């Protein structure tokens with residue numbers, strides 16, 4: 338019996354768990370050894386001759402990368418649910434399947450959005466800094482007064498898997514009233530969470546807490562700009578666990594400085610990493626985390642399994658376990 342053909346795979350970072358072992362047993366796998374991503378030039382060099390790529394959200398997989406890989410490239414498996422780093426049009430034109438890792442990270446990411454919302458609303462970054470830096474003078478009745486979510490209005494922008502998981506937590510736990518935007522009203526959200534599908538302007542005006550859960554694409558880039566901040570309440574808290582580019586960051590800096598909104602909690606920024614000298618970093622009522630939404634042991638192991646399954650399916654010309662539609 339002939340051995341199945343071993344294919345060439347490039348994996349752009351070491352990933353948690355044992356899933357890669359399955360790939361290595363069947364194929365010739367090369368894994369980028371560093372903790373920092375390959376540069377665009379290094380990526381072009383490393384993909385040459387590959388049949389499959391297992392990529393991270395920080396790798397830009399555009400036409401030049403697909404071309405550098407060669408016409409035998411069958412599959413790009415992204416280790417993320419978001420796939421804004423991949424040129425889907427170029428993939429479709431070249432007959433390359435694209436995979437992602439949905440669902441298994443929804444709970445972890447929704448939990449982090451809750452964390453950001455509560456921590457930003459209670460001014461945790463500044464409170465913590467006061468203790469660490471020896472600026473905590475005394476217990477005082479009127480400093481570091483935050484805002485409470487209970488019974489207030491929550492605006493969820495993008496009612497997909499994570500948006501809904503987050504809304505369940507905030508409506509169930511804090512009795513929040515729910516407004517949301519999405520391409521269409523969601524009957525299950527309206528019925529189970531008392532949600533109301535609204536236009537974005539109404540959501541921006543009425544919400545006390547706003548959380549972003551849309552995918553990044555041409556329609557959502559800078560969706561939250563200076564005009565949007567101008568519509569928000571001065572007591573509003575905004576949370577972003579989606580993608581940094583959905584917020585116009587200069588407008589966010591102005592909105593915080595001018596007290597147009599109360600606070601912000603960000604897991605995602607532009608660029609990533611955000612330089613420590615960036616004006617957002619110095620603002621006491623902005624909490625910034627290093628893109629850790631899916632960073633739990635459970636989620637990342639499950640993402641590894643799906644990402645490897647996606648590569649294996651793509652190499653055998655089968656539908657992927659989680660396939661991004663290209664049409």
Ligand SMILES: NC(=O)c1ccc[n+]([C@@H]2O[C@H](COP(=O)([O-])OP(=O)(O)OC[C@H]3O[C@@H](n4cnc5c(N)ncnc54)[C@H](O)[C@@H]3O)[C@@H](O)[C@H]2O)c1
Nearest residue numbers: 418419446495496497498499500551552556578579630631
């Ligand atoms: N911080 C993190 O670590 C982390 C982890 C997971 C996901 N994410 C981000 O969260 C996003 C959402 O993940 P998900 O699993 O909920 O995806 P999803 O596809 O289930 O939800 C995204 C929602 O955005 C909506 N949407 C997309 N484009 C839109 C547009 N132009 N106008 C209106 N609505 C639009 C879709 O209809 C969908 O309901 C991902 O795309 C990713 O960018 C971040």
Ligand SMILES: O=C(O)[C@H](O)CO
Nearest residue numbers: 394416417418419631
């Ligand atoms: O899109 C995603 O999956 C996140 O940004 C990282 O898990």
